[in-house]
Amino acid sequence: MTTTQRIPPGAEPAAVPAALDREVARGEGGRTMPPPSAARRRASRRNTLAALGFISPWLIGFAIFTAWPIGYSLYLSFTDYDGISPAQLTGFENYERLVDDPRVGQSLLNTLIYTALYVPSHIGVALVLAMLLQRAGRSAGFFRTLFFLPKMTPAVAVGVLFLLLFNGQDGLINEALGSIGIQGPYWTTDPAWVKPGLVLMSLWSIGSAVIILLAALQNVPRELTESATIDGANLWQQTTRITLPMISPALFFLAVVNTIAGFQTFTEAYTAFFGAGGDSFQSDAALFYVIYLFRQAFEFFNMGYASALAWVLFLVIMVVTAIQFVVSKRLVYYEGGQK
Amino acid sequence: MTARRLLPMTALAAATALTLGACANGGAQNGPGDGQAWYGGESNLTGELEIVGFGLGDEIAEVRHERALEALGPEVDVTLVEGGLDIQQFLSAVAAGDAPDLIYASRAQIGSLAARGAIVPLTDCVDGESVDTEQYREEALAQVTFDDEIYGIPEFNQVQLTMANSELLDAAGVSIDDVNGSDPEAMSAAAEALVQRSGDDLQVIGVDSKLPEFFPLWAKARGVDLLSEDGRTANLDDPAAVEALEWAVGIYESQGGFSAVKAFRDSADFFGEGNQFAAGELGAMPMEQWYLNVLNDVSPDAPLAFDAVRTPEGEPIAFAGGQAWAVPAGTDNGTAACRYATTMTQVDTWVEAAEARKEARESEGGVFTGVLTGNTRADEEIRGLLSDADEPWQAGIDAMYEANEAAVSMPANPADAEFTRIWTDAINGVLAGDAEPADALATAQEEAQAALDEAWAEADAE
Incomplete structure (x- = not known):
């Protein structure tokens, strides 16, 4: 039996104790009660306002620096705008031009190839390093820091480093390959090797993926692998049947964020191949979509067209991410038995 | 605060802002903010002058900068933002009405900037400062002339x-x-x-x-x-x-x-x-x-x-390639910008800078190989400063001047x-x-x- 107190007629709602209010809301016999009292609504509104007040700096920043530019770029994508003169509405002209522009197809293809190389290599190497770290014992902390440190290197510096390390004549990579009798390619100038070179260079900053996967690996219940060992499962079987399914949410997360990062790749390639600008040599093999977008916006001042390019990229990423989520339903295991 | 009280306060704030803004505009003595600056050798220069894209990396730059500051007089507060001109940053500043007063840009960019209205014609500037445009190299002038108007003052020449x-x-x-x-x-x-x-x-x-x-x-x-x-x-x-x-x-x-x-x-x-x-x-x-x-x-x-x-x-x-001085649209101090640019590229200024370079090179035991400018008269006088150099440097100097006389350029577009x-x-x-x-x-x-x-x-x- 529920003990209840009656609210005296005419009592001020604000004076009603919160505990009493909760009891009233629960009602006699656990029945659902009518709408909450005015006091509760006020308290709730106050709480909401307080919460909004606390997060208002972020909300204001988001509105000014993210939401407004996103919305404005959608408007600009339907205009002819050079950054100075007033924007002139041109309907779907920018999107029609985009279809006919061969450089859009070329840069999109470059980006797709890069992403297709980047995502599996990034996750694969990170997984191997994370598994090694898990077995590193006391020195794991040291190596974890060591792997993460390159992540702190500015992307522009990585771009310059790429040119030095991967120089086809006397770069460190080819020197190393040469020491074991392999003639390294011209990574920075041969179109066939530019993208693989950039992908290899991107492994420089793999630290955060290693940390994420290490955390996931450490959450795999040890009793599962111990049971499997007792049952005679070898390391490969344990890895493929237990470890990978158990860390599949982390792998899926990395697949999604790295795919988006792959589509948006810019700084390293721009620094390495397009930073000199003007009439210097620029490898078409490194002309990624966002670099082409940047060129249209800030070299040619075609801000309207660049905005249309940005929105198409957004849609492409949306579609690819949606496909990944659909596929993940069959491949990703979440604790609680859902697959 | 109720909406009834908020409205008049907002109106008051707006009126105050407008009034102060009008005062600020009225106070500008060195050219209006629409880029239609007025020029003239007798202008009394005051205010601020923000220069972007130029660096004081050597004696050629330093000596000329000093002469330009002297020409501006003590009432002009000059801010030099050293480093290359970032076109993206510059155009954003122009669009926001916050452009610098003077930029140092590649001559190859002048046509695009002029066509977009990002820089203003300098015809009045060169007239006002009594600059004889005949002294500029033809190919350099072609690079900064758009729609029959001069949009840049040629600086160094490269061949x-x-x-x-x-x-x-x-x-x-x-x-x-x-x-x-x-x-x-x-x-x-x-x-x-x-x-x-x-x-x-x-x-x-x-x-x-x-x-x-x-x-x-x-x-x-x-x-x-x-x-x-x-x-x-x-x-x-x-x-x-x-x-x-x-x-x-x-x-x-x-x-x-x-x-x-x-x-x-x-x-x-x-x-x-x-x-x-x-x-x-x-x-x-x-x-x-x-x-x-x-x-x-x-x-x-x-x-x-x-x-x-x-x-x-x-x-x-x-x-031929090289740089030029240009005045952005919306500058608040076009007069000072014009004076600075024309002084930097005067024959006397170039020669004084070249003399400083010659002295520095000779004190280091090196060869003074000359300076190529967009100004034919300055080039002639600077060449007169050259001493005979040992080979192969003399051959290099001779080749440089020979190439300079034969230089061509792409027109502004x-x-x-x-x-x-x-x-x-x-x-x-x-x-x-x-x-x-x-x-x-x-x-x-x-x-x-x-x-x-x-x-x-x-x-x-x-």
């Missing part, structure tokens, strides 16, 4: 020379005349004679034809202007231009391909004493004249030979960035082996003409 390692030339049995472009077949043969390899690695680059950047030079040597004099018609697919490209690309192919040469070039210590000429790793290449100073400074004993770049008829030729990008992309495709020269230039011709037509249509409509 190309042929530079070579004389010991490598002698060892291969060729001479500077074989690598200066005057005999294209001889230059191709010299590249093969000079190149040295060890396995697949290059040990010596025979001849670097410096593609893609010097393609306009090789095309012009065969009589082709990639862009017509009025800046409206592309000539990228001219048969002579195709021939020039095939020849220049062929020079790389005979040395193992562009990738090999570029990788070796990139690995060099370009500005140090181990540069490729000093290290005996480069036979010959065309290069801008400023590299003469670098070589004299860091490797004065290197075995070098110099000449102008020459046409098949043996005539010197060069493609509203699509200069796109035009350059299109022909550069075409050549990059050829160098990467993705296209044949004729096909690449034919495609580039279509794209370039479309870009020019569109840009000119917009410029003409305004």
